[in-house]
Amino acid sequence: MFDWDKQIVRATMERAGENPGVQLQFLLMRLEQYPDALPAIAEAAEDMGAWCQQQAEALRAEGARRDAQAKLRAIVSNPKK
Numbered sequence: 001m002f003d004w005d006k007q008i009v010r011a012t013m014e015r016a017g018e019n020p021g022v023q024l025q026f027l028l029m030r031l032e033q034y035p036d037a038l039p040a041i042a043e044a045a046e047d048m049g050a051w052c053q054q055q056a057e058a059l060r061a062e063g064a065r066r067d068a069q070a071k072l073r074a075i076v077s078n079p080k081k
Helices: 004-015 020-031 035-077
Strands: none
Touching: 004 020, 004 035
16 A cells, blocks of 8 residues: 555655755746646745644744733732731
8 A cells, every 4th residue: 555655755855855945946846847746836835834723823822921920920920018
């Protein structure tokens, strides 16, 4: 049975070594030559945008959590009399 992640993705990333961005650039340059690939490239860009949005939301949530913890520590260490 063909396992795309193991046989293609992992092998490609291993060959890329410390330069996955360069590997991706070459892959996209090749794929752009095929009109049928353009919608998939666009969808991948949209997926990346959604992933970035999720990362931003997670950072905002972490910032809010840390802010709440800092406020709680301030209240506990300096209770109003």
